[in-house]
């Protein structure tokens with residue numbers, strides 16, 4: 001099994017408080033689909049921040065794409081981050097850009113010209129049901145619409161790793177199923193997917209998914225009736 005992420009005895013501490021994440025050791029396989037669950041405040045977002053290189057561990061080792069993240073020079077971080085699509089819990093859309101331009105942004109950064117990016121962007125907007133909102137600015141969209149823009153933007157480049165923090169928290173069950181199907185389809189093409197969620201209904205909906213359960217900063221027994229566990233390091 002080729003690993004895309006390896007945690008060895010990882011701890012994360014904010015300031016001088018007690019550790020938010022403790023003794024995390026696990027491996028995520030390249031091409032896997034993972035749910036990360038656990039109660040509010042358990043540390044899910046903090047773990048995701050380690051994965052998308054927004055935080056470095058206070059102790060232990062995080063290896064991503066076969067590199068120790070503590071050893072990556074600062075000027076190499078943007079290139080590493082471009083290999084990761086992130087759906088933030090608070091969306092972080094660019095406020096002065098339209099739906100279309102938010103979704104097109106990663107393709108423009110990757111150097112595609114307008115003619116090349118029009119088709120994938122329009123197809124993606126169609127998939128997430130936002131074709132008729134293509135010209136709208138984020139402030140005029142509902143929470144669920146903004147969430148769909150955020151997901152479309154995160155997956156448009158088909159990154160190696162997609163990390164989504166509560167990606168279905170603001171949409172109705174039908175749209176949640178559709179968005180999950182989009183992530184599954186991407187996973188079927190080889191992208192590793194990590195989804196943090198409180199929504200226990202989602203866990204059973206992806207047959208091949210494994211579940212990591214965080215409780216007060218530690219990994220506890222995997223959820224999901226023991227069927228799916230992340231592979232211990």
Ligand SMILES: Nc1ncnc2c1ncn2[C@@H]1O[C@H](COP(=O)(O)OP(=O)(O)OP(=O)(O)O)[C@@H](O)[C@H]1O
Pocket residue numbers: 014015020038039040041042043044045046047
């Ligand atoms: N930047 C920060 N500085 C200090 N403490 C933080 C910071 N970010 C998170 N924490 C603390 O770390 C703990 C875990 O927070 P985190 O957001 O990772 O949990 P979570 O499981 O994602 O919660 P939720 O499900 O409510 O989003 C909380 O006690 C939180 O207050």
